[in-house]
Amino acid sequence: MSDKYTKILLIEDNPSYARLVQKMLAVSSQVEYQIECADRLSTGLEYLVKGEIDVVLLDLGLPDSKGLDTLDKVCAWAPAVPIVVLTGIDDETLAVQAMRQGAQDYLVKGDIDSKTMWRVMRYAIERKWVEEALRKSEEKYHTLYESSKDGIAFFDMQGNLLEANPAFLDMLGYTMEEIKKLNYQQLTPKKWHEMEADIVEKQIVTKGYSNEYEKEYVKKDGPLLPITTRLWLISDEQGNPAGMWAIIRDISEQKKMQLQLVLAEKMTALGTMAAGVAHELLNPMMGMLNFAQYCLKHTTEDDPRHPVLQDIERETRRCVDIVRNLTTFSRMGKQGEEKYQKESFATIIDRVVKLLSYRIEKEHVFLTRHVAKGTPKIWMQVNSMQQVLLNLISNALDVLMKSQKKEIHIEVHREGDFVQLTVADSGCGLAPENLEKIYDPFFTTKPTGRGTGLGLTTSRSIIDSHGGDITCESKLGVGTTFKILLPAETKGGEK
Amino acid sequence: MSISILVIDDEEVIRKSFILALEGTGYNVETVESGEKGIEKARETNFDLIFLDLRMPGLDGVETLRELWKIGQTVPIYITTAFYEDFVDQLQSAADDAISFYLLKKPVDGDEIRSIAKVVSEHRIRFSR
Numbered sequence: 001m002s003d004k005y006t007k008i009l010l011i012e013d014n015p016s017y018a019r020l021v022q023k024m025l026a027v028s029s030q031v032e033y034q035i036e037c038a039d040r041l042s043t044g045l046e047y048l049v050k051g052e053i054d055v056v057l058l059d060l061g062l063p064d065s066k067g068l069d070t071l072d073k074v075c076a077w078a079p080a081v082p083i084v085v086l087t088g089i090d091d092e093t094l095a096v097q098a099m100r101q102g103a104q105d106y107l108v109k110g111d112i113d114s115k116t117m118w119r120v121m122r123y124a125i126e127r128k129w130v131e132e133a134l135r136k137s138e139e140k141y142h143t144l145y146e147s148s149k150d151g152i153a154f155f156d157m158q159g160n161l162l163e164a165n166p167a168f169l170d171m172l173g174y175t176m177e178e179i180k181k182l183n184y185q186q187l188t189p190k191k192w193h194e195m196e197a198d199i200v201e202k203q204i205v206t207k208g209y210s211n212e213y214e215k216e217y218v219k220k221d222g223p224l225l226p227i228t229t230r231l232w233l234i235s236d237e238q239g240n241p242a243g244m245w246a247i248i249r250d251i252s253e254q255k256k257m258q259l260q261l262v263l264a265e266k267m268t269a270l271g272t273m274a275a276g277v278a279h280e281l282l283n284p285m286m287g288m289l290n291f292a293q294y295c296l297k298h299t300t301e302d303d304p305r306h307p308v309l310q311d312i313e314r315e316t317r318r319c320v321d322i323v324r325n326l327t328t329f330s331r332m333g334k335q336g337e338e339k340y341q342k343e344s345f346a347t348i349i350d351r352v353v354k355l356l357s358y359r360i361e362k363e364h365v366f367l368t369r370h371v372a373k374g375t376p377k378i379w380m381q382v383n384s385m386q387q388v389l390l391n392l393i394s395n396a397l398d399v400l401m402k403s404q405k406k407e408i409h410i411e412v413h414r415e416g417d418f419v420q421l422t423v424a425d426s427g428c429g430l431a432p433e434n435l436e437k438i439y440d441p442f443f444t445t446k447p448t449g450r451g452t453g454l455g456l457t458t459s460r461s462i463i464d465s466h467g468g469d470i471t472c473e474s475k476l477g478v479g480t481t482f483k484i485l486l487p488a489e490t491k492g493g494e495k
Numbered sequence: 496m497s498i499s500i501l502v503i504d505d506e507e508v509i510r511k512s513f514i515l516a517l518e519g520t521g522y523n524v525e526t527v528e529s530g531e532k533g534i535e536k537a538r539e540t541n542f543d544l545i546f547l548d549l550r551m552p553g554l555d556g557v558e559t560l561r562e563l564w565k566i567g568q569t570v571p572i573y574i575t576t577a578f579y580e581d582f583v584d585q586l587q588s589a590a591d592d593a594i595s596f597y598l599l600k601k602p603v604d605g606d607e608i609r610s611i612a613k614v615v616s617e618h619r620i621r622f623s624r
Contacts, residue, residue, distance in 0.1 A: 279578045282577035282601045282602055283506045283509055283577060286508070286602030286603060286604075289602050289605075290513075290515055290516050290602075290604060290608075291512070291515065293516070293604060293606075294518070297605075320602055
């Protein structure tokens with residue numbers, strides 16, 4: 001509304017009626033006003049385009065437009081301006097129809113007095129203003145809903161999803177149509193069902209909302225997504241619980257960081273412990289080794305104790321190897337000291353494969369390697385990276401020992417800002433429950449005495465310090481693929 | 496040719512290992528359990544070869560090494576250790592001061608001990624100062 005005047009636009013083709021309206025307005029005007037008159041729709045629209053019109057008095061039957069069509073056009077040109085329709089005495093049904101289609105009110109020609117006219121216009125203006133405010137506010141919340149990074153979702157009291165914003169759909173990887181077909185049990189892992197039922201009963205229904213809590217959803221492609229959420233109760237008109245709305249925040253990054261921190265702490269503690277243990281054990285082992293050798297020297301070969309002494313010597317050396325592995329691992333913390341050099345994967349793959357060639361041939365493993373043309377040399381701690389490759393390929397060789405199909409495929413290519421290395425084997429694959437544990441210190445699937453459970457722990461810490469990422473995909477009975485991404489240009493996680 | 500060997504190590508099991516490994520070789524082997532005693536022994540006797548532990552109570556291996564060097568030892572000194580990482584800086588600074596030594600990683604077995612002794616006995620290695 002303009003500050004000074006109420007600006008009225010009268011669109012009416014009957015000049016005598018137009019004059020009558022103007023007269024009536026003048027009679028009991030309590031506000032200052034200005035009136036513009038148009039005898040055709042096109043002229044009226046021109047006024048509207050100029051703006052500042054507070055209310056339109058509209059005759060639906062004009063020379064250039066008839067009936068509800070007229071109303072539609074005015075609405076389309078000026079959606080925020082209230083319209084009062086002027087109709088003939090026998091046209092009240094049309095008037096009602098007009099109100100359904102956006103008119104604020106109507107006046108029946110020949111049955112109006114000045115006061116009614118003013119009152120209708122004033123209410124039309126006020127109602128329209130409230131409607132507009134509501135619309136804007138809704139738009140604001142709709143934008144918030146659509147563009148929020150947090151998920152927003154509506155559930156029924158059984159936890160089934162009724163509606164969700166794009167952020168929530170993105171988190172889980174579903175489209176709206178897909179997710180609406182799923183029930184609570186399909187979206188939430190079983191272990192959370194009891195807890196959430198309890199939260200609904202003890203918090204949401206009781207006090208109208210829940211405290212924030214953590215849970216998981218199942219993503220479309222299978223993995224679990226850790227989230228935090230908070231829910232509020234929606235009640236129906238009788239005050240009964242009708243549903244809940246929730247704000248959902250993806251905390252997978254946070255969880256990952258936490259895990260890495262815990263792992264880093266574990267590694268440090270382990271390193272310190274390993275160093276201590278190694279020092280304490282290697283002295284007595286040197287004793288055992290020399291004592292056994294001394295006894296061997298003084299026992300003839302036909303003495304039944306001779307092979308037993310040989311066993312002692314051999315087993316002592318095995319202990320030494322295990323302890324040595326531990327000390328290598330404890331030095332991982334110091335791996336940061338190795339200098340970065342630009343080196344190609346072709347070169348280090350070559351070295352590692354040569355180192356393992358005896359095993360590869362002995363066990364008849366078919367090994368392929370392919371480094372794509374144009375793969376750049378990258379910055380790496382060469383010895384550490386060889387260690388990673390050695391770990392991956394020897395793991396593959398170990399697993400192929402009991403496999404019919406014996407294949408290892410090594411592949412390297414550039415992938416955007418990264419160079420990707422994959423080592424795939426045709427072994428028995430890892431059980432899903434083991435897949436999450438493979439990087440844990442001391443976790444091993446190998447028989448006792450064969451693995452220290454530190455190879456992949458070490459490998460991951462090396463890849464991390466290079467600013468890269470290592471992932472593992474495995475299918476039981478098909479094989480396991482390790483994928484390593486390393487920055488193609490930057491050095492050791494530099495940005 | 497017979498040589499004299501000194502073993503400095505606080506652990507009896509190590510001293511015994513050396514004695515057993517060198518038994519029957521005809522070399523003269525003496526053992527002591529601390530750096531201090533090792534220096535004392537080295538003052539009295541001319542040794543041809545010294546095995547020296549790194550981590551010991553009292554004088555540690557590097558300090559003992561510096562003392563031995565001070566009193567004019569020029570024979571080969573083998574620092575035997577399971578874990579020298581904690582002593583890298585001290586060892587580096589000893590090397591920077593032109594003090595010569597070898598590093599030997601524990602556990603050392605009989606063959607290795609005897610072959611070192613054999614090489615030293617055949618060549619009578621001395622470090623120049």
